[in-house]
Amino acid sequence: MSDMSHWSLLLFDCYGRREIPHMPAFTRKRPAQLPLCFFAARPVLILLLGLIVAYAPMSPASAQGRIAVVRDAEIEGLLLDYARPIFKAAGLSQRGIEIILVNNPSFNAFVDGRRIFINTGALATSVTPNEIIGVIAHESGHLAGGHQQRLREQIARARTLAVVGALAGIGAAAAGSLSGTEGAAAAGSGLAQAAPSVAQRALLSYRRSEEITADRAAVKYLNATGQSAKGMLKTFQRFSQSNALAGVRANPYEQSHPLPRDRIALLDELAKKSRHYNKKDSPALQRRHDMIRGKIAAYFGGAPAVGRVFRNNPNNVGARYGMAISSYLRGDTRRAMSEIDKLIASDRNNAYLYEMKGEIHLKARQPAKAASALAKAVQLDKYKSGILRGRLGFAYLSTGDPAQMNNAIRELRAALSSDPGNFNAYTYLSRAYAKAGDVANAELTQAEGYFRAGNVREAKRFATRAQRKMKKGTPSWQRANDIVKYKSK
Template sequence: MQFRNCALKRVIDPVKSQATKFARNFLITATALSLVVPNVAITTAQAQQKTGLPLVRDAETEDLLREYAKPIFRAAGLPANQVEIILVNDKSFNAFVPDSRRMFINLGVIMEAKTPGEVIGVIAHETGHIAGNHLVRMRQAASSAQIMSVIGMILGAGAIAAGATTGNSSIAQGGAAAVTGSGGLAQRNFLSYRRSEESAADQAALRYLDRVGVSAQGMLTTFERMADQALFSAQYVDPYALSHPMPRERFNALQTKAKKGKHFATKDSERLQLKHDMVKAKLLAFTSHRNTVYRAYPEKDKSLPAQYARAIASMRSDKASKAVKKIDALIAQAPQYPYFYEVKGQALLEGGKPQAAIAPFRKALALYPGNPQLEIWLGFAMVASNDKRYLKEAKTLLTRALRKDQYSMNGYAQLAIANARLGDTAGADLATAQGHMARGDVRSAQRYAKRAQTKLKVGSPAWQQADDILSVKVRQLGRR
């Protein structure tokens, strides 16, 4: 208990003078807390694209992976922001890169990894494939239709990224996690790398880790498991072991070289380990049954990650008042931690108390100004409160947030409601059209864009936005 508190204190203390830096370095968001999307949201996505990878948006997890990846990308000489990390809602251990701009990582990579170094090692290896241009053969083998299917799937994932969907019809559009399908493209089609390319990626990963001062021990831990799994039936092997074959001989050679690295004995920082443990707890709480959560984090476990997991489990299964009590206990330990307030707001919002949710969301945004997902949450609560006093502020917040997060289907839905209640029917139609576009429903988007254009001044920015949607529709259908 004391050790954990000290570690957390080292993370939080700098926030007292620099809240935005804290939020950037230790980002926890409830905007993507509902990682297991209820049937309503899944059905909506599956109606558009019936099969494919289940994707998920979670700002805290994405932030952690970016922190892991940023120095690795820099060490590999990749331009800033070239590679987007995309989460796959799958508990198996797997990661892959379909091209030079996207890296797919299963939730299971984090959930199975005991240390940050294990995840960083995987990222370093996949970065080796990107920097080594090992993806040309894959692109040549895949049809253009398959590639476009993946791109469409990625865009669809962002469509329902903000909000936490529940069975409550009053907030059914509040999906915080995005699960979509592609056109049936199998993961394994992307993973047929030649053995020479795998070895080259191994060596590149070691160089990157050495340059950034991270031990290769975590990567070895992951790859040793792969080497061991190769001895067993494929039925019980993680996909990563199948797609990235690791013979024992290759592992032994990698281990010999890794142990010679000057940072091999370096341990992960307590701060980073705490972040890792927090994300693991969160992912387990949102992807598992309550009983599973309490077996992994029993009441006797007073660590912050354990409390976090139990609070999320309570939010998903108990009355709002009980969940809020657990979240308040978290806030008492970390009052400068913006995303505990966000979790509290979500619990209240999902508990049918949108007006009460406004204050904690506002507090979270005050601690981390400009976060688009927090702005959408606050706007959502204001609209759901049915209080006319909040409509103009909600519209301002949602409009600003959607400039930064243009794939938030829920953000557009709430903006459409706010516009309609303010009497701006053209703005409501345009926001609805943009929401359909974000979800990938181009036909519906065009229908609402046409309606919006009839009420908008020709050539105005809003009219042009509607026209852009219509142009995309024409190109996609190949007709006028």
């Protein structure tokens, strides 16, 4: 990646903790807490461990250990607009569902807890908003159907089937050996080897039915919101063509999703029954989608990537936006500013164009002008993004003007109020307090930042330092005391 000064890039495991590698749940238990079967037959210990790992309820995120999460106000706002009608139709609007943007170039999305994770590659590849809306509808089907909890139950059943089958096979093999019957021993050995395969097939069969259920639910939500399922269909057709070109010949029983041709046939039938099938996205929504595609291409591949994405329409607003960002990233602030000003002239109410203008000023070491542009972005932002408030606070801080520190503190506190996970804002707020001469709150803010990031040791150290400078019993003293007295579970 060329430059992440504008975007915030964080590492999370599937539960949202920062930079903490995932560890399968059973490995965190003490030996006394492990199931008795782990000690019943020492020769099969490695086999059983392998089975538990294979069927541990891990999402794609946790399977990889950590995932890189990108924060961007513009993209988050657009995804929110895509998702709100779908969440309402699915009965999820009151459940606090989050959409998380993942730094990954592949076309993928998945659910975990109350979160939908969408790869940057999915946004960059999708030509229309409807394609991503279809993805969100499908993942909402999983959430509304409670598929995660049911999957955990199926995993438990598969695990039991695999373990019992393996132990039965080993028991048969042992009995055959004692009796001197080679056939019984061989049969027992075969049973032990087949048990994981039987369990896997049972689990994957369930997963295939789950995916079809989510597809049906997605079409239902799209119909309820007056949107087409054509985008979903196009996405599956793309996957099918990719598999065909790659010469993929997969065993249908070993796939967690239905074979593309089966899934496409079903979706094609459902989608074309809808009176909304030929409905297109609004020009305004398409424009916003093109702009985020240009932004993602610029950040992850520069001008060449932007050119590839818009090779059939180089004058598209997304292409122009992407090229402006590419100029900014390579340090050509004059050209970047010229292009952004032209875009603003044709779209004066776009908060994110002013945000980018502010970022260009920051790179050009013009923090006062950056603050002016970012203040305009905050004013126009209908989502009240904590990310934008944080950037405005940083611009005020960057001026180095003591008279601007109160403005910096105000904006950074507002940023953290609406977005407590904005880790950079804690550091900037601490600096602003320090520049304003409030060392106690500077240290308390640093402590809270460390605590949010999972570094309890450093959090306690800074909280202790802050407490010594505060009057006992005050709200700030109590916040510091809560961190000092915190005991890890």
